[in-house]
Amino acid sequence: MRAEDAIDVVVAAAAEAGVSAHGAVAVRVGENGVILLPTAGVLARVVPTRTSGGDPRREIDIAAWLAEQQLPVVRPVRQEPITIGQHVVSLWEYLTESRPADLVTLAECLRQLHSVPLPTNLLPRLSPFDKFDERLEAGVDLDKADSVLLRQLRDDLSTRWDVAEFALGEAVLHGDAHMENLLVAGDGRPAFVDLETVCIGPPEWDLTLTALYFECGWFSEQEYREFVETYGYDVRRSPSWPTLRLIRMLRMTLWLAQSARGDAQRQRQLRHRIDTLRDGSAPAGWTGY
Incomplete structure (x- = not known):
């Protein structure tokens, strides 16, 4: 668009x-x-x-x-x-004069969200690989080898997802829970935005982005520790953490492939992400946008 x-x-x-x-x-x-x-x-x-x-x-x-x-x-x-x-x-x-929430506020609001009763016939179930094929087709600067790699990774992760174990049960999820999707207005009121991803699934899904961003070096150790202490659970302790983090990295790479056209810096980062997914060193050197 x-x-x-x-x-x-x-x-x-x-x-x-x-x-x-x-x-x-x-x-x-x-x-x-x-x-x-x-x-x-x-x-x-x-x-x-x-x-x-x-x-x-x-x-x-x-x-x-x-x-x-x-x-x-x-x-x-x-x-x-x-x-x-x-x-x-x-x-x-x-939301006038709004800003992204800090990690403590995000943890507080996620804990509140995850504690509400599940609604009937309102929310879909989490689908981690939703729109994968169309996003892959829309990606720029992806050659055949790249597409094969990403499809193979999706197929492997889909199999792993089907048998994944989660300690926190099921809850209402935001689905794309990061600081910019929880805004704080000028009057101090927080508000979840971008509600198209709200669904039902394991709370670990909502916690994974913050943990992965910490691994990328985008948050300090103290910031992440405060997030974990406020929410009450470190998703990196989950037996499904390796699967969760790889699915998120795959989605982050596809998002970048869709938005890299005409942007040399993003194209370099896209190439780096694919190379590190291929050699297993991801998310080392991943930068945010």
Whole structure:
């Protein structure tokens, strides 16, 4: 999705909703788009109707259910998504002066999320390899050997996932639990955002990203220790940790392959990630974006 196309779609949706689109600006554009409408104080999320992931109607329902459970969550400003051509737009509150949560706040909110009763007929089960093939096809700078490596890794990990053991049972998961998906508004209110990945599965899945980022060197030992102490469990103790970390590294590599076009630094990092997955030294030297 191009930024200008996403903005055009949101402007049309805003007109239908009676919301000002003056000064609309792209915040993030990739598989989906996030557009800020500053005058209205609204964030618009744009999803192509052809995509297999992301259901705006379900995200709105999830936000309402999480709010009923007294969980910190972003609020929709319109209860119905808007279809514009081949795209669907949902409108959400803009958390002014927001910042990513620190790791202690993330651990606190994840512990709260993982403790709520499982809902009936609202959430899908976690699917770790969801959209793998289409993301691989969309990847740039991947030659045949790269694709073979990544497919073989997926196949091996899929077999390992089927027999994986988890100590924490099942819970409601965010699904992509990192600091930028838990924002803290200027008034101090935290809120989970990007709800398209919310699902049911082992809590270890939500804890893996922070542990892996620590292994990458993106957090200090003290920061990670505080995260573990606050949540009450170190996922690296799980018998399934080797499987969890490799699945996450595979997903992180595919994400980078989709976003590296025209960016020499990202292309170099993509090549490094594939090389280290091949020789077993990953995540040494992995940088964040």
